[in-house]
Amino acid sequence: MKDRLEEVDYLRAIACISVVLVHLTGVYLYLDTTGTVMKTFFLCINRALIFAVPAFIFISGFVLAYNYRDKEFAFFPFIKKRTKYLLVPYFFWTCFYYVVFVSQKIYQFSLTVFLQKLFLGDMVYHLYFVLIILQFYFLFGIINWLFKRFSSHLLLAVMLVINLLFMKYVHFQYVDRFFLQYLCFFVLGVYFATNYSLIKEKICYYKYGLAVGYVLMTALIAQQYYHNIMLQNAYDVFRNNLYWLGYSLLAILFYYFLALLILRSPYSGLKKFLYKISEGSYYIYLSHPFVLMVALKIIKYEYFPSTALNFLFTLLFVFGTILPTTFLYKTWKKSILNN
Numbered sequence: 001m002k003d004r005l006e007e008v009d010y011l012r013a014i015a016c017i018s019v020v021l022v023h024l025t026g027v028y029l030y031l032d033t034t035g036t037v038m039k040t041f042f043l044c045i046n047r048a049l050i051f052a053v054p055a056f057i058f059i060s061g062f063v064l065a066y067n068y069r070d071k072e073f074a075f076f077p078f079i080k081k082r083t084k085y086l087l088v089p090y091f092f093w094t095c096f097y098y099v100v101f102v103s104q105k106i107y108q109f110s111l112t113v114f115l116q117k118l119f120l121g122d123m124v125y126h127l128y129f130v131l132i133i134l135q136f137y138f139l140f141g142i143i144n145w146l147f148k149r150f151s152s153h154l155l156l157a158v159m160l161v162i163n164l165l166f167m168k169y170v171h172f173q174y175v176d177r178f179f180l181q182y183l184c185f186f187v188l189g190v191y192f193a194t195n196y197s198l199i200k201e202k203i204c205y206y207k208y209g210l211a212v213g214y215v216l217m218t219a220l221i222a223q224q225y226y227h228n229i230m231l232q233n234a235y236d237v238f239r240n241n242l243y244w245l246g247y248s249l250l251a252i253l254f255y256y257f258l259a260l261l262i263l264r265s266p267y268s269g270l271k272k273f274l275y276k277i278s279e280g281s282y283y284i285y286l287s288h289p290f291v292l293m294v295a296l297k298i299i300k301y302e303y304f305p306s307t308a309l310n311f312l313f314t315l316l317f318v319f320g321t322i323l324p325t326t327f328l329y330k331t332w333k334k335s336i337l338n339n
Contacts, residue, residue, distance in 0.1 A: 005066065006271070010259040012059050013277035018049035019056075020288045023126070024318060027296065028311055029230075038307045043230075047222040050244075051251030053129055054185040056285075058252050060133055061189025064140050065147065069193060075141050082137045085282075090130045093286040094123045100290065121177055124289050128177040135179040136186050143190055152194040159187040167241040185248065203257050214254040217247035280326035291322045 025046040028034050034042065098114055101107045101123075117123040121131040146155055166180040175181055192199055203210070221243050228235035262271065277284065295317040304310040 006275075007256070007259040007263045008059060008063060009278035010262045010271070010274045011055065011256055012281050013274035014255055014259065015052045015055040015059070016277055016281040016284050019052035019126070019285060020292075020318065020322075022046055022049050022052060023289060023292060024311075024315060027292070028307065031301075031307070033301055033305075034307050038311075042311075043222050043226060044218070047225055048218045050221075051248045051255065053132075054182065054248040055252050055255065056129065057132065057136070057182050057185040058189040058192075060136060061140075061143075061186035062192045063189070065144055065190040065193035066196070068144055073141050073144060078141070079137060083134065086130060086134060086137070089282065089286055090127065091118070094118050094127065097123045097290065100293075120174060126285065126289055129285070131177045132179060132182055139179065143187065147190050147194055152191050156184075156187055156191045160184045163245070164242075167245070168238050171237070184245070185252070188249070188252070200260065203253055204260065207257050210250060210254045210257060213250045214247075217243070217250050221247050276327055276330070277323065280330050283326050283329065284322055287326075288318065288322055291318050295321075 025042040029039060029042045029046060094114075094117070098107065098117070102109050107113060121128040163180060163182075163184040166183070170180070179186075224235075224240060224243055227233050228240065262274065265271075292314075295314045299310060299313050299317060301310055304313055
């Protein structure tokens, strides 16, 4: 097999774009100025794309297992390399957001508060993802060892059961950043790497079923979100988790098929564009809430009273700012490293 799987880059780019759109549509979903039709539109888009974080976790497991399929695993060099790439940008952006929040008097300056938010990953709503990936980096050696010695089918089933049992019986404040909540996604990535050719064939064969399943599950979780979160009705947490888990697994498979379609397409410009997004996805992920905050201050509703128009200009501002900035930064960083 070739060393780099291009479709994974395309899937990562799709997930990166999706996570920005989730946060952007989430803002308009709760505005009083958003009418019923537009609210329904934002709700459908928002729920259709919440697979993004599970997809990032899946991609991490897939890429790591694929890269180490014939390579000796050494824990300390692996952790040193991965944590440096993961934690240095995370620390910078946590500091940056804290300075912004202190300057806006959202927080009072406190070293204790800063350290608490740094270690819990809740300075901003999206930073919890870094803590999840960090945990899987520490566990990868064990998971990889298991998949090289035991049946990958059995391990996937066992890990799914463990994931479900955790969702059913374990509840605490920061459960959303504990690895067991996302175990099956990372393990699914390792499973993909172990059975790559067979799974790719199955995904292509069942493409229509995946598409229908994805649409139906999106409709289900959109309805669930509207009744349980927006209308604040009582709900069963475990059942919601089951819906989210099923939806996310179907979405990952469906969008993997789309990534394969892009791979086979003749549109080289689209491929290059998506590759650039994939390459800068971590920086886009870390920085996009700040760009969104700036956009919401500049593109005010009184200037653009149409919700659709306001959303469109905000969308253009966010992507028109963050993508060129990330591309330029990556180009500059490469030139520095090459000199």
